[in-house]
Amino acid sequence: MFGPRKSLDTITTHLAGQSLAKTLSWPHLIALGVGAIVGTGIYTLTGVGAERAGPAVILAFAIAGAVCACAALAYAELATMLPAAGSAYTFSYTALGETIAWIVGWSLILEYSLACSTVAVGWSGYLVGWVQAAGVHLPPALLVGPHGGGIINLPAVVVALSVMGMLIAGTRESATLNIVLVIIKLVALGIFIAFALPAFQGNNLEPFMPYGFASTEIGGEKRGVMAAAAIVFFAFYGFDAVATSAEEAKNPGRDLTIGIIGSMLVCTIIYMLVAVAAVGALPFQQLANSPEPLALVLRSLGEPKAAYLIALAAVIALPSVILVMMYGQSRIFFVMARDGLLPRGLAKVSPRTGAPTLITLITGISIAAVAGFFRLDEIAELANAGTLVAFISVGASLMVLRKRAPDMKRLFKCPAPYVVGTLAILGCLYLLFSLPSSTIIRFCLWNVIGLAIYIAYSRRRSDLHVPAPDRV
Numbered sequence: 001m002f003g004p005r006k007s008l009d010t011i012t013t014h015l016a017g018q019s020l021a022k023t024l025s026w027p028h029l030i031a032l033g034v035g036a037i038v039g040t041g042i043y044t045l046t047g048v049g050a051e052r053a054g055p056a057v058i059l060a061f062a063i064a065g066a067v068c069a070c071a072a073l074a075y076a077e078l079a080t081m082l083p084a085a086g087s088a089y090t091f092s093y094t095a096l097g098e099t100i101a102w103i104v105g106w107s108l109i110l111e112y113s114l115a116c117s118t119v120a121v122g123w124s125g126y127l128v129g130w131v132q133a134a135g136v137h138l139p140p141a142l143l144v145g146p147h148g149g150g151i152i153n154l155p156a157v158v159v160a161l162s163v164m165g166m167l168i169a170g171t172r173e174s175a176t177l178n179i180v181l182v183i184i185k186l187v188a189l190g191i192f193i194a195f196a197l198p199a200f201q202g203n204n205l206e207p208f209m210p211y212g213f214a215s216t217e218i219g220g221e222k223r224g225v226m227a228a229a230a231i232v233f234f235a236f237y238g239f240d241a242v243a244t245s246a247e248e249a250k251n252p253g254r255d256l257t258i259g260i261i262g263s264m265l266v267c268t269i270i271y272m273l274v275a276v277a278a279v280g281a282l283p284f285q286q287l288a289n290s291p292e293p294l295a296l297v298l299r300s301l302g303e304p305k306a307a308y309l310i311a312l313a314a315v316i317a318l319p320s321v322i323l324v325m326m327y328g329q330s331r332i333f334f335v336m337a338r339d340g341l342l343p344r345g346l347a348k349v350s351p352r353t354g355a356p357t358l359i360t361l362i363t364g365i366s367i368a369a370v371a372g373f374f375r376l377d378e379i380a381e382l383a384n385a386g387t388l389v390a391f392i393s394v395g396a397s398l399m400v401l402r403k404r405a406p407d408m409k410r411l412f413k414c415p416a417p418y419v420v421g422t423l424a425i426l427g428c429l430y431l432l433f434s435l436p437s438s439t440i441i442r443f444c445l446w447n448v449i450g451l452a453i454y455i456a457y458s459r460r461r462s463d464l465h466v467p468a469p470d471r472v
Helices: 026-037 040-081 088-095 098-133 154-169 171-199 225-235 240-244 252-281 293-300 304-317 319-338 357-373 381-404 417-433 437-461
Strands: 216-218 221-223
Touching: 026 171, 026 252, 026 319, 040 221, 040 225, 040 252, 040 293, 040 381, 040 417, 088 098, 088 319, 088 381, 098 154, 098 304, 098 319, 098 357, 098 381, 098 437, 154 319, 154 357, 171 252, 171 293, 171 304, 171 319, 221 225, 225 381, 225 417, 252 293, 293 304, 304 319, 319 357, 381 417, 381 437
Parallel strands: none
Antiparallel strands: 216 221
């Protein structure tokens, strides 16, 4: 019904010159997960969530984290069972069929590209603020795209191309740098918690749930705990990039389990502490929609130096989010090309680094172009929609493969797989339909375009329709 499925027996065998080098250990994988998860989301979405849910943004973070935890358990079992690049795309191809795999891969392209470009533009804003504070004024035409009356957002282009260069230099080298950037971000959030949590005041949590629990439209905007959860969900995803690295893990059974579950555990604890500290230290009305809620809290508490350090950490460390997301997108592109769904010539790896240089180059240039010329604020939520669809497919794949291949070796076994898989699917569906209607419509249009490409080009050229030569 959903097209042919990949064989479980050949999932980890590939043509000569199309296998990725095994260069990553579990510290690299935890850092990849934390590097993607801890980014613009926690630095900015606390304010957006407070505007939609009031103090109950704390509960919104918990719900989004719980949904992601179910998905993370499913990812951990499937990634260690099928240690091949591609994460949700590969799992879906094996369990559900080629058509579903294409939709998931196409949705992941949307997730990673929009996330990369959005972070690049956000980083540009931080950097320009720092430069101007130092008395240096750059030409406005080079700081914003045509939508703002300029020519190009040059800093956003530069950071995207710089990250691309690091990935081309080698996966291990860029992953090691990412560990340093992740440590900087975690130290900055630790500073925020240390200053804000002691200023906690219980009356700032009243009324705790001013707009109710369900996502409802109030004053033309969706509000409520679930409406906030659908937005702050952006702050959690990224651990799926760890599953994308499965083929490059030195010891997949151990390293992937630690990387996926470890990064989610670390980030959920940090997010809950940050949300409690922020909402408890300042009334949610003041936090609502602030572009820099954490720095706002610290300045309100009379701690300008701490606020300065938080902003500095964002400038230094946010490129790690771009790095991990660009890494993830390049691997999705690579695997889809290796499977024949995209031009096969893209599925080549460098003999020197073992990384897919050509596809990384194309990915980096595409992301830099979007960041330099397009306005992304109205479509950023599309990234959430793409991720939610991927998580739904992973929950379904977990349950399908427990039925189809019950005796296959599983280095990590998800507890209560049918309960976890069902909760992941239902939770993601609820969050998906809690997004604004305009976002859902745009997401459907994106997938209509994708299916047209699949029917016109990809379906007839895939490995399952055009057998490849012997694999190694």
